[in-house]
Amino acid sequence: MNNFLGGDDEVVLAVHEWVAASTIAAFFLFLSLMAYLGRSEDNVGSVDLHYLKPQELKVSVEGAVSHPGVYSLSVGGTYADLFERAKPLENADLRKVNLNARLRSGRRVVVRRLPTIEVEVYGAVEAPGRVVLPKGACLLDLLQYVVVSQNADTSQFESSRILKNGERVFVKANVEE
Numbered sequence: 406m407n408n409f410l411g412g413d414d415e416v417v418l419a420v421h422e423w424v425a426a427s428t429i430a431a432f433f434l435f436l437s438l439m440a441y442l443g444r445s446e447d448n449v450g451s452v453d454l455h456y457l458k459p460q461e462l463k464v465s466v467e468g469a470v471s472h473p474g475v476y477s478l479s480v481g482g483t484y485a486d487l488f489e490r491a492k493p494l495e496n497a498d499l500r501k502v503n504l505n506a507r508l509r510s511g512r513r514v515v516v517r518r519l520p521t522i523e524v525e526v527y528g529a530v531e532a533p534g535r536v537v538l539p540k541g542a543c544l545l546d547l548l549q550y551v552v553v554s555q556n557a558d559t560s561q562f563e564s565s566r567i568l569k570n571g572e573r574v575f576v577k578a579n580v581e582e
Contacts, residue, residue: 464508468516469497482508496521524568528576529557543567
């Protein structure tokens with residue numbers, strides 16, 4: 406007969422119910438003991454969280470950098486920290502990157518290249534030939550990429566005219582009379 410009530414209206418538990426109740430009671434006793442042993446007088450109620458958060462970030466960087474790969478940075482590491490190690494190339498497009506923004510572990514950073522144009526420069530320059538410039542560069546910007554001769558007429562570089570891909574730029578020389 407499967408009656409859990411005895412003759413004197415007493416509750417009788419089956420063996421598996423006693424095992425379950427004992428296990429639960431032992432578990433709570435164990436948790437209480439661990440909490441008691443783990444506290445100290447100056448540290449009552451505090452929890453050491455450094456075990457819960459990762460102590461370093463793993464960030465992957467690729468694209469227009471000298472040293473692509475996976476980098477380990479300390480927690481709170483920024484894009485500036487990452488780029489200090491990965492060394493962006495001269496034509497890396499970092500215009501939309503907030504260098505002070507913090508990175509998250511597992512992040513994959515792809516550094517794009519600036520769109521470029523190629524211009525041929527000849528005339529009164531030290532090294533005539535092709536020059537690669539950022540797209541949208543003007544004549545004045547060209548002076549940052551070429552060394553003009555001492556007798557070059559630099560007045561033409563005062564123009565803010567945008568250069569076109571494949572354009573040929575002749576640098577005039579001053580004619581002294």
